[in-house]
Amino acid sequence: xxxxxxxxxxxxxxxxxxxxxxxxxxxxxxxxxxxxxxxxxxxxxxxxxxxxxxxxxxxxxxxxxxxxxxxxxxxxxxxxxxxxxxxxxxxxxxxxxxxxxxxxxxxxxxxxxxxxxxxxxxxxxxxxxxxxxxxxxxxxxxxxxxxxxxxxxxxxxxxxxxxxxxxxxxxxxxxxxxxxxxxxxxxxxxxxxxxxxxxxxxxxxxxxxxxxxxxxxxxxxxxxxxxxxxxxxxxxxxxxxxxxxxxxxxxxxxxxxxxxxxxxxxxxxxxxxxxx
Amino acid sequence: xxxxxxxxxxxxxxxxxxxxxxxxxxxxxxxxxxxxxxxxxxxxxxxxxxxxxxxxxxxxxxxxxxxxxxxxxxxxxxxxxxxxxxxxxxxxxxxxxxxxxxxxxxxxxxxxxxxxxxxxxxxxxxxxxxxxxxxxxxxxxxxxxxxxxxxxxxxxxxxxxxxxxxxxxxxxxxxxxxxxxxxxxxxxxxxxxxxxxxxxxxxxxxxxxxxxxxxxxxxxxxxxxxxxxxxxxxxxxxxxxxxxxxxxxxxxxxxxxxxxxxxxxxxxxxxxxxxx
Numbered sequence: 368x369x370x371x372x373x374x375x376x377x378x379x380x381x382x383x384x385x386x387x388x389x390x391x392x393x394x395x396x397x398x399x400x401x402x403x404x405x406x407x408x409x410x411x412x413x414x415x416x417x418x419x420x421x422x423x424x425x426x427x428x429x430x431x432x433x434x435x436x437x438x439x440x441x442x443x444x445x446x447x448x449x450x451x452x453x454x455x456x457x458x459x460x461x462x463x464x465x466x467x468x469x470x471x472x473x474x475x476x477x478x479x480x481x482x483x484x485x486x487x488x489x490x491x492x493x494x495x496x497x498x499x500x501x502x503x504x505x506x507x508x509x510x511x512x513x514x515x516x517x518x519x520x521x522x523x524x525x526x527x528x529x530x531x532x533x534x535x536x537x538x539x540x541x542x543x544x545x546x547x548x549x550x551x552x553x554x555x556x557x558x559x560x561x562x563x564x565x566x567x568x569x570x571x572x573x574x575x576x577x578x579x580x581x582x583x584x585x586x587x588x589x590x591x592x593x594x595x596x597x598x599x600x601x602x603x604x605x606x607x608x609x610x611x612x613x614x615x616x617x618x619x620x621x622x623x624x625x626x627x628x629x630x631x632x633x634x635x636x637x638x639x640x641x642x643x
Numbered sequence: 644x645x646x647x648x649x650x651x652x653x654x655x656x657x658x659x660x661x662x663x664x665x666x667x668x669x670x671x672x673x674x675x676x677x678x679x680x681x682x683x684x685x686x687x688x689x690x691x692x693x694x695x696x697x698x699x700x701x702x703x704x705x706x707x708x709x710x711x712x713x714x715x716x717x718x719x720x721x722x723x724x725x726x727x728x729x730x731x732x733x734x735x736x737x738x739x740x741x742x743x744x745x746x747x748x749x750x751x752x753x754x755x756x757x758x759x760x761x762x763x764x765x766x767x768x769x770x771x772x773x774x775x776x777x778x779x780x781x782x783x784x785x786x787x788x789x790x791x792x793x794x795x796x797x798x799x800x801x802x803x804x805x806x807x808x809x810x811x812x813x814x815x816x817x818x819x820x821x822x823x824x825x826x827x828x829x830x831x832x833x834x835x836x837x838x839x840x841x842x843x844x845x846x847x848x849x850x851x852x853x854x855x856x857x858x859x860x861x862x863x864x865x866x867x868x869x870x871x872x873x874x875x876x877x878x879x880x881x882x883x884x885x886x887x888x889x890x891x892x893x894x895x896x897x898x899x900x901x902x903x904x905x906x907x908x909x910x911x912x913x914x915x916x917x918x919x
Contacts, residue, residue, distance in 0.1 A: 394748065432745055436752040438760060439718035446714055466745050468769055469708055470795045472670065476712040484714060493744055495771050495790060497797030514771055519746045521773030528816060529807040537813065540804060 370554035372488040372510035373579065375460045376604070379425050385635040386601065388426040388462065389628060390583070390608025391416055391448070393433045397613050399620045409434055410444040414451055416612045419625040423632035424459055426488075426604050427452055428581075431465040449485050460488035462581065462604070466514060468493030468500055475503040482509040491559055491581065494541055498548070505552040513545045515571070518561025518584030538567075539574070546575050557581060562590030562605065569598035582606060592631070596638050607631065646830035648764040648786035649855065651736045652880070655701050661911040662877065664702040664738065665904060666859070666884025667692055667724070669709045673889050675896045685710055686720040690727055692888050695901040697731055699908035702764075702880050704857075707741040725761050736764035738857065738880070742790060744769030744776055751779040758785040767835055767857065770817055774824070781828040789821045791847070794837025794860030814843075815850070822851055833857060838866030838881065845874035858882060868907070872914050883907065 369377070380386060393402075393409040405411040413429065434445035452461055467477045467490070481490045482504065489510040494501060504511045516526055516538040526538040533540065542558055549556035558575070560568050562584035571580070580603040584590045595605055611631070614623035645653070656662060669678075669685040681687040689705065710721035728737055743753045743766070757766045758780065765786040770777060780787045792802055792814040802814040809816065818834055825832035834851070836844050838860035847856070856879040860866045871881055887907070890899035 392749070394752075430745070430749055432743075432749045432752040435718075436756045436760075438722055438756055439715050442711075442715035442718050466743070466769075467708075468744070469706070469742050470793070473668070473706055473708045476670070476708040480712045480714055484712075493742075493769050493771055495769055495801055496793050496795055497800030497802070499795055499797035514744075517746070517772050519772055519775055521775035524773030524820065525771055525813075525817065526773070528813065531805040531807045531810065534807065537801075537804065541801065544800065 370510050371508070372460055373554045375458065375488060376426060376579075379458055379460065380601070382458075383423065383425055383632060383636070384639045385423070385425050385632045386596070386603055386605045386639070387424060387628065387631050387635055388428050388581070388604040388606040389416070389420055389424045389611055390464070390606050391427060391429040391612065392608045394613070395433075395436065397609075397616070399616045399618065401618055407444050407447070409437070409441060410447045410451075413444075413448040415621050416624055417448075417452060417455055419621045420611065420628040421455055421459065423625075423628035426460045426462055428462040428464050428604075428606055428608070430608070431463060446485065449487065462489040462491065462512065463487040464491045466491050466493050468496055470496065471499045471503055474500050478503040478507050478509060482507045489557070494544060498544075501548065505548070505555050508555070510555050510557065512557045512559050512579075512581040513541065515542045515545065515558040516560050516564055516567055518563045518590075522561060522564075539571075542571055542575060546578060549578060559583065560599070562595045565590065565594040565598045568595065572599055577602070579603065583608075585610070592634060593638065596635070601639065605635070646786050647784070648736055649830045651734065651764060652702060652855075655734055655736065656877070658734075659699065659701055659908060659912070660915045661699070661701050661908045662872070662879055662881045662915070663700060663904065663907050663911055664704050664857070664880040664882040665692070665696055665700045665887055666740070666882050667703060667705040667888065668884045670889070671709075671712065673885075673892070675892045675894065677894055683720050683723070685713070685717060686723045686727075689720075689724040691897050692900055693724075693728060693731055695897045696887065696904035697735065699901075699904035700735055702736045702738055703728055704738040704740050704880075704882055704884070706884070707739060722761070725763065738765040738767065738788065739763040740767045742767050742769050744772055746772065747775045747779055750776050754779040754783045754785060758783045765833070770820060774820075777824065781824070781831050784831070786831050786833065788833045788835050788855075788857040789817065791818045791821065791834040792836050792840055792843055794839045794866075798837060815847075818847055818851060822854060825854060835859065836875070838871045841866065841870040841874045844871065848875055853878070855879065859884075861886070868910060869914065872911070877915065881911070
């Protein structure tokens, strides 16, 4: 019942006793000055973060948009960086945060890039187009985290529309859809659940006790670690991006990232140890 | 009330009396043999299609996935091809079909790539994350086609869930959401409505008489031109991809594409002339 992704993640989680997923979002306007002057700024930044925090990361989550902003040049740096992650420690799973969603014959193309060429461990996707738009990832053996309740302020606009048949929110229906897909493709489907909604997160954990949650919204976006962990349990990846990686525009961003990652990992380790 | 995209599209539509949008989806396994042996297969194919059909296209719609499949190399060919489209005829609008959707600070990255760097005329996006995930495109003056009812068989899985408050389908609610956004950002928001659902398309036209529809699903996917046109009216882009561009794997794919595009454009021209 465990996919390659889950096996790798669980091994790493138990090694560090931590759920800390470090998001790598090289936002151009916020990059440290020394990275900007390099000839591969996105890679230089990402590599520095990897080097500084690799002892504390249970997973990496690069967001593709920050690389795609620079098109072919950006993807070149993305590819170097993915290779580097594997070089430094192939036991740390990589979740490519791309939120792709398209027709089956088109989704196949994304599936091939992320799961065959780059060989990342998981991909975030959008389920609005339904089942056939997701099968290409699953048929290749990939793991997908499907967007359910996202962490942004406008998440309610569509995700909290109430459905007639079940009297539940759209995101709850999406989560049931994820659950069914995961039953068919065991251990290949998880959900994105924003950490900015701890009550909803707890309810979703009751509803889906055995599914894996990817939880952005910790740190810069405001969720507290204790609340999120109490709500989501161990089968989760709790992500921090800006809150670890972009603490300074000077060269101390490296030592600050290391310190922050160590601090969170240690806090998580205490939480996990006291809640076995 | 007209955005730069709408002005450009309407001028071209009136010039050709046609709504034909040609989708450029260089699906590797189906590319003509001569393209595969080139050192830039995706560009070579796309350029050949552009050259053959530029007299008949009211818009171009490249799907980014087919380029992203090859990562940095693919994006390099995508960028060459977008430049080439503008070189050959800058009056033909380009709709980048990427179906992106992410948090505001991340969507900004996509917006900058597509609207500032590439300067495409429109982009397809996914609204599941709500209003704040769409504003970065609109704030840059871009035009977005938001996914409403898509053309694939599983479109009903989520898009046809019935909402409690309005007793309408989710995709109808999404369309109202698009309508409101378009009122705020006049002429910058349209919808993707699959041509495989002509009854729903007609109903959506009644509901949104003044919005622009991007309609995939004509041709290979099965919708008939008369039915679609009767349902959607003039303020629409009717897309054909495979049905024009991938008619042979031999070198006659060029002449076949030209012939097919000419045939559709002429058919559209008759339809438009008889329905002024």
